[in-house]
Amino acid sequence: MNRLTTFLLLFISTFSLAQQTAEMGRWSPAKANAWYTKEPFLVGANYAPANAINELEMFQAETFDPATIDKELGMAEQIGMNTMRVFLHDLLWEDPAGFTKRLDQFLGICAKHKIRPMLVLFDSCWDPYPKLGKQHEPTPGIHNSGWVQSPGADALSDVSQYPRLEAYVKGVVGAFKKDKRILAWDVWNEPDNTNDNSYGQNHTIKTELSKPRKIAIVTRLLPHVFQWARAAGATQPLTSGVWVFRTPEEWQNPAKWTPMEKAQLENSDIITFHQYMSPETLEETIKAMLTFGRPVICTEYMARGVNSKFQSHLPIAKRAKVGMINWGFVAGKTQTFIPWDSWQKPYVNGREPSIWFHEVFKQDGTPYDPAEVAAIKQATGK
Template sequence: MRQLSVLLLLFISVLTYGQETSAPGRWSAAKANAWYAKEPFLVGANYVPANAINELEMFQAETFDPATIDKELAMAEGVGMNTMRVFLHDLLWQQDAEGFKKRLDQFLGICAKHRIRPMLVLFDSCWDPYPKLGKQRDPVPGIHNSGWVQSPGADALTDVSQHPRLEAYVKGIVGAFKNDKRILAWDTWNEPDNANDNNYGRNEKKIELENSRKIGIITRLLPQVFQWCRAAGATQPLTSGPWILWDGHDWSNPAKWTPMEKVQFENSDIITFHQYSTADALTKLLPVLQKMGRPVICTEYMARGVDSKFQTHLPIAKQAKVGMINWGFVAGKTQTFLPWDSWQKPYVNGREPSVWFHEVYKQDGTPYDPAETAAIRQATKK
């Protein structure tokens, strides 16, 4: 009888894993769902203007380009996109906090003009672990995302004396925009346990922090970032999205969550995730995430080379009312129309892949594939 009771309790805990465990200050599921009920079907892109290689070049005073942003967001509005996921950086705050706030306010004004409410990303574990202010490097020919930078960089991450600076950045930027209805949500940390093995990590440049050290530091730091946002008074929902390493990865059982996934799921007001895989895999995954009882938004997808596409994924997500934010918008200095493995096999001498990996539009403003923009319009029409 005792064994049966234990099994019954375990079964109940698995069924209600999204309901029972919450970090202090986390929105209730009811509050999160009430917020989401007022939102349209959210569709957008991870956005950096075509003439910026990374988030620093996007927002530093010398290279901030409102005219290009306005032109490109007009294109997004034209296909019905209503959100964008946009990366910030702690060094922008360190460099010029007041100027950064003014430029971000200007950016939000352009977004509002085009009926777009962005999700703002505070930290990011992907790509170059040694960011530097000032003029950013030129793209490395033939390589995907060759100039993107992490926030915080490895030096700040490993130096605990710099963590108060990171706290000041989070509380400062969130506090400045805590009541701003132009902002959809705050994404506290992009792919916090990404070790960059195939670009800056152990399989390529080998300048990344050792995997367990980096992930261990961020696993301890991420709950604090959520609390800093809440202490700053954020009225928008908070999130940090786990990402799938393989289709068989099981998020349905909390016992199988990694320590980082546990932090992400238990602190997030809304559930976000990344999925670069097939439509069938998406169909199987969405009910698993929706059982957590909270709104669900996919904050990265659409990589043609791994069969992740607008035409297949958007109808599935719309039926489930799961927001969809693809990677990339206008092909430019990030070169993310090239595949991930271009780090190992660069596309030299102007050679392009037969099928673009990411991006919706070419530099001249024409769609890469008119059937895709038609699919976006179809999904976003009311």
């Protein structure tokens, strides 16, 4: 079968999926809410160990570091965190047995510390050209200078690689489909993020696919990824989180949604969203998300420089029992304590931001702000 034929078959089948995937295999609101009633108030972080620049370095055999993970998740347990959002990568499936073994070991460490992670299968953010092997060192002064997309631009652009992507999704989900150590599967992080200010249209060096092309490709592919995970027999809920701010009125009007948002919201068993804005905006967003009648989890928040903070946001979410997963845990090679705009204004010559953007702990294990840790403990009952 040539590439054009494969593409046409995928394009045609997408229309069929659009008609049937919204409900076929998707959890009913009653099932989703029954699942959620058994869960505590979920609090955690988007996690990679401090010595990993990205998800490949976290899980490749040469750099997988159970000792560091054990130490850092022990710190999370001590402040009451009970979940983590953890990114996987399709290229890791080139060694299915090895990756499965390491992921199983990671889940064992999580369980030891009473943490049930949400695992992310694909991610549209940052470097569009991932490669296995030794990862480069962090670029000084740049936020997330080494994080890589999954799948990368080459795989997205080449339909002959889609069976490989399907094998990865079905393989990893199938291996852990009944594993109670896993909270949920986030099938695609920020699928329509085109990295405008880092690798995309606004940056001096553009390596990202063109914005319309990337969004069109991923919009077609996303419903298939949901179906692959369901076909693999996942017993945990599936989701893909919306991340662009909209007013409550817009969220309640499907005519205002993009095709990507429609695919996300109509295929997700539980509703997830990102919110790096004020407490007042969080409160409005939560009210809008709850109108979908399903469990709601905020899978990214907490950027001090844009007024998204533990002390203000956790009490609001707890009242509504909306789970909260902040970005970052221990400052390290991702350098996400540096703001997003460091891509335009790097923090060079050892200069640090006056206010850290993300992260809870410093490299030596002390909190960035003890008052924040106190707020997390209060929210989690620790």
